[in-house]
Amino acid sequence: MGKKKTRKSYTKQYxxxxxxxxxxxENISELASELGIKPALIYKWRAAYGAGSTESFPGKGVESLTPQxxxxxxxxxxxxxxRMER
Incomplete structure (x- = not known):
């Protein structure tokens, strides 16, 4: 049996x-290596933060939605x- 991988979660502040x-x-790859994470994750976080969302990183996959x-x-x-009922 294989070992079940657990997904790491990071706080919003982190x-x-x-x-x-x-x-x-200057070097994001070096920073990622020091922190023990992948550079792609840093780029993903930067994109989410820079997207102008009012609530970046809501946590645990829960989106915070506007009333609309x-x-x-x-x-x-x-x-x-x-449609399914039809």
Missing amino acids: KLDVIQQSYQR QEELRRLKNELAET
């Missing part, structure tokens, strides 16, 4: 600290259910 450090350093986005999601789910 991600913000890493982003800050990445802008201060919540209503849109609800309506899409309702439409999908109606």
